[in-house]
Amino acid sequence: MNNLTFGRYSPFNTCVHRLDPRNKIFMMLLLMVSIFLKVDSWSTTLILTGFIFLFLVIVMIISKIRFLDLFKSLSTMWFLIIILMVIYVFIPNPSYNPNHIAFYIGTYGVNYDAFYQSGYIIFRLILMVMITMILTSTTSPMDLTYALEWYMTPLKLVKFPAHIVAMTLSIALRFIPTLLDETQRIMKAQASRGVDFNRGGLFKRVGAIISLIIPLFVSAISRSEELSNAMEARGYDPYAKRSRYRVLKFHLSDLFAFIIVGAIFAGFLTLRIYDGYIIKIDFIYWIFGAKPLF
Amino acid sequence: MKSVEIKNLNYSYNVNTPVIKDLSLTIDKGEYVSIVGHNGSGKSTLCKLMIGLLEKNSGSIIIDGVELNKDTLNDIRHKVAIVFQNPDNQFIGVTVEDDIAFSLENDNVPRNEMIPLVREYAKKVGMLEFLNKEPSYLSGGQKQRVAIADALIRRPDILILDEATSMLDPNGKAEILSLVREMRKENPSLTIISITHDIEEAYLSDRIILLNEGEIVLSCLPNELFKNREIIKKYNLSVPFIVELKMRLKDLGYDIDDSSSLNEIGEKIWQSK
Numbered sequence: 290m291n292n293l294t295f296g297r298y299s300p301f302n303t304c305v306h307r308l309d310p311r312n313k314i315f316m317m318l319l320l321m322v323s324i325f326l327k328v329d330s331w332s333t334t335l336i337l338t339g340f341i342f343l344f345l346v347i348v349m350i351i352s353k354i355r356f357l358d359l360f361k362s363l364s365t366m367w368f369l370i371i372i373l374m375v376i377y378v379f380i381p382n383p384s385y386n387p388n389h390i391a392f393y394i395g396t397y398g399v400n401y402d403a404f405y406q407s408g409y410i411i412f413r414l415i416l417m418v419m420i421t422m423i424l425t426s427t428t429s430p431m432d433l434t435y436a437l438e439w440y441m442t443p444l445k446l447v448k449f450p451a452h453i454v455a456m457t458l459s460i461a462l463r464f465i466p467t468l469l470d471e472t473q474r475i476m477k478a479q480a481s482r483g484v485d486f487n488r489g490g491l492f493k494r495v496g497a498i499i500s501l502i503i504p505l506f507v508s509a510i511s512r513s514e515e516l517s518n519a520m521e522a523r524g525y526d527p528y529a530k531r532s533r534y535r536v537l538k539f540h541l542s543d544l545f546a547f548i549i550v551g552a553i554f555a556g557f558l559t560l561r562i563y564d565g566y567i568i569k570i571d572f573i574y575w576i577f578g579a580k581p582l583f
Numbered sequence: 584m585k586s587v588e589i590k591n592l593n594y595s596y597n598v599n600t601p602v603i604k605d606l607s608l609t610i611d612k613g614e615y616v617s618i619v620g621h622n623g624s625g626k627s628t629l630c631k632l633m634i635g636l637l638e639k640n641s642g643s644i645i646i647d648g649v650e651l652n653k654d655t656l657n658d659i660r661h662k663v664a665i666v667f668q669n670p671d672n673q674f675i676g677v678t679v680e681d682d683i684a685f686s687l688e689n690d691n692v693p694r695n696e697m698i699p700l701v702r703e704y705a706k707k708v709g710m711l712e713f714l715n716k717e718p719s720y721l722s723g724g725q726k727q728r729v730a731i732a733d734a735l736i737r738r739p740d741i742l743i744l745d746e747a748t749s750m751l752d753p754n755g756k757a758e759i760l761s762l763v764r765e766m767r768k769e770n771p772s773l774t775i776i777s778i779t780h781d782i783e784e785a786y787l788s789d790r791i792i793l794l795n796e797g798e799i800v801l802s803c804l805p806n807e808l809f810k811n812r813e814i815i816k817k818y819n820l821s822v823p824f825i826v827e828l829k830m831r832l833k834d835l836g837y838d839i840d841d842s843s844s845l846n847e848i849g850e851k852i853w854q855s856k
Contacts (some may be wrong), residue, residue, distance in 0.1 A: 463677050466719040473633040513671045519673035522634050522665050523686040523733060524657070532691045534684035534701070 304542055305352035310436035313541045317424050320345075324416050335409055337560070338416065341553065345419045345437045346415055352427045362418060370411050372456050373507040377407035430462040453527050460516070468509060475504050479540040585645075586612040586679070586741055586774040587633070594625075594632055594797075604797040605642075612740070615767065615775045617785035617805075620818070626778045630745045633776075634663050647740055654775045664734035667785035668746040670726035671718065673733075679705065680714040683732050690737070704732040708762060722744035724755025729760060742766075744777040748784060760784060781819070787824040793818065 324341060327335045349356070378399055390398035400559075425433070436456035445451055476486060484497045587610040594603040602625045610616050619628050624796065633639040633644060635656045636813070645650040651659050662686055667673045676682030683701045692700070695722065705711045718726055727747055746824040748756040764787075766773060777788060785791050786805045793801040793808065801814060809826040822830075829839050837855060839848055 431681065450605070459677060460675065463675070463707040463718070466717070467671050470719075492707070512669075515667060515669060516675065517673035518636050519665075519667055520675055520685075521636060522660065523675075523737070524660050525685075526689065529689070530691050531688045532693060532697070534681060534688055534694065534697055536694065 297426060298352070298429050300429070301353045301427075303352045303427070305348060305423070306544055307540070307542065308427075309537055309539050309543045310428045310432040311439050311537060312539065312547055313424055313428055314433075314436050315442070316547060317420050319550050319554040320420050321417060323554050324420075326557045326561040328557065328560040335412065337557070338412065342416060342419075344411075344425065344553065345416065349419065351374055352423060354423065354426050358426075359419065359422060363415060366414070366418070367415070369394065371413075373410055374404075374407045377403045377410070382406075387516075429461055431535070432537070434459045434462065435535060437536065450527070452531070455570050456527070464512070467512075468505070471508055472501065472505055475501055475508075584612045586594040586610050586614070587776070588643075588645040589633075590643045590645075592629075592644065593640045594628060595640060602797050603632065603639075603734060606797065606799060608792070608799065608802075610774060610776065612774055613772045614790060615777070615788045616790045617779055617791060618776045618792045619779060619782070619785050619793055621818070623796075623815065624794045625797040626794055627745055627795075630665060630743050630776070630778060633741075633743065634665055635659060653846040662739055663738055663741045664737055664745040666727065666730045666734050668749055670723045670750060671717055673730050674718045674726055678715050679710055679729050682718075682729055683736060686733060686737050688722060691793065700736060702734045705729075707735065708732040720721055722755060722831065723751045724758045727755065727759050728749060728762060731759070733765075740772070741774040741776065744775065744779075746778055746780065749780055756781075756784075758772070759761035760787065782821045783823045786826070793820075 316556070318343065324338055326334075328337055379397070381397075382400075382403070384404040385400040387398075387400075389401040391401050391404070392399055394430065428436075434455050437458065438451050439455065441449065441451035479497070479500050484500050486494070486497045486501070489497070587608070588831065589606060589608040592603050592606045593601065593774060595601040606625075606629070611672050612653070620626050628637065632639055633651075648661050649655050649662070658821075670736050674682055675685050680701050683704055684697055687697045687700060692819075702714070705714055705760070708731055708804065710725065710728055710732065713721065713725065730747070731742075748759050751759065753799050763775065763777075767775065773787075778783065779785050780803055786809075787806065790802060791808050792799055793814070795818060800818070801808060801811070806826070809822050809830075814820075815822060825845060829848070832852070837851060839851060843851070
């Protein structure tokens with residue numbers, strides 16, 4: 290279960306942790322959009338998003354997230370990265386400059402641009418992972434749920450049961466560790482009966498997984514029944530008016546954080562809208578004095 | 584004054600197998616009653632009927648003078664609180680404080696009243712320093728103490744413990760039992776109905792009700808039940824250590840009465856002959 294560390298909430302008390310979760314979700318969206326705005330050439334965009342990378346690294350240091358955790362979560366993405374590379378390199382793309390052929394495989398010319406482009410996509414992926422990781426490891430799942438409920442409030446106008454969805458989500462989150470413990474217990478119990486989860490062919494492994502999943506489902510369903518009894522006995526009525534124990538507050542520090550992220554977003558947006566007017570320098574050309582590749 | 588009055592109660596999950604058969608029972612205010620019996624004797628079903636989680640087939644359940652039906656369900660649930668068996672499956676909040684506040688939220692209590700109440704009840708069950716802890720960091724006994732705080736914060740007249748200690752280790756069990764004792768001292772009018780397999784635990788109560796196949800076999804003082812060897816043999820009950828000891832010593836010809844403590848027994852043994 291050690292590889293589930295990605296994005297797990299780490300309960301420190303830093304200024305990033307104390308930010309309003311609604312604000313954090315919104316800032317996350319702004320940064321994600323910024324990353325996906327292409328400005329001028331790929332290389333320019335790459336360097337500009339490099340600033341976001343630096344910004345995220347600083348935020349990670351402030352919020353005491355260990356870089357080791359980031360590498361761990363990225364290491365599970367190797368497969369995805371390789372697939373992306375293969376797709377970009379071997380699928381012909383008319384937008385690549387035909388003069389930038391790196392080498393030939395048979396008669397198919399592998400383009401330099403493909404490497405740059407796939408590199409850029411992978412870089413963006415890493416940034417996305419960093420952003421979500423900052424959000425989930427500095428915000429408790431409960432706060433996230435409350436923030437999501439707050440964002441869903443307008444949907445109440447169309448009779449969307451936002452509070453019920455939020456309650457369901459929070460219970461699901463609450464039971465993740467419990468069900469993980471249960472999974473481990475069942476795995477041990479089945480292993481002691483001779484089920485091998487780590488070896489054997491595909492069919493054998495699927496069989497082993499089924500021997501894990503069925504008891505897990507049975508226990509989860511009986512748990513849910515007991516839980517609903519406990520909730521009902523304590524007077525839970527999903528359609529009644531309920532008060533709140535936890536409230537979300539927008540502090541002054543939220544405003545500061547929002548101004549910083551908002552400025553990054555606004556900058557990217559302006560560059561995108563006036564693409565080709567503001568930035569005409571190609572950074573690669575500028576730095577290396579070489580003719581731009583693309 | 585009567586706290587619980589059950590008259591001719593019937594209940595069955597399906598037509599052929601009645602779980603509760605024509606059961607009548609009264610429990611006085613402030614009484615501590617244990618309900619014992621085998622698996623499938625209808626103990627837990629009885630609890631669920633009392634807080635309206637199951638709907639009776641016939642008969643009546645009157646709690647503090649109010650008959651349980653669809654209209655009074657909400658009132659009854661304010662009078663009766665229940666602690667279930669599995670500490671994990673009744674922990675609703677993400678942290679201890681959220682969980683204790685859950686029933687207050689349901690009652691639409693304003694937030695500024697909630698905060699002192701949550702702290703007060705967390706203190707009562709000795710969980711004040713764990714307020715912001717998640718359930719996975721708590722022991723079974725601690726989770727069960729939180730469940731008791733959840734139950735008490737609604738200020739019930741009746742507390743039902745549905746095998747609340749059966750999944751705990753001996754330490755956790757002792758914690759919960761001493762907490763129950765404290766609660767009774769603090770609020771003598773609190774009626775406690777404890778469903779239990781544990782005969783030592785039942786021995787602490789004012790009255791034991793023995794249930795078998797949905798019917799009351801016996802309702803008497805703990806000492807009387809354990810003196811009745813026929814019943815004990817017939818229903819395969821275990822006997823608390825101290826009672827067993829007294830009986831064996833009596834068989835050996837020592838003069839020991841039922842109310843004597845372990846120390847007194849010791850005195851008698853070394854002084855005899």
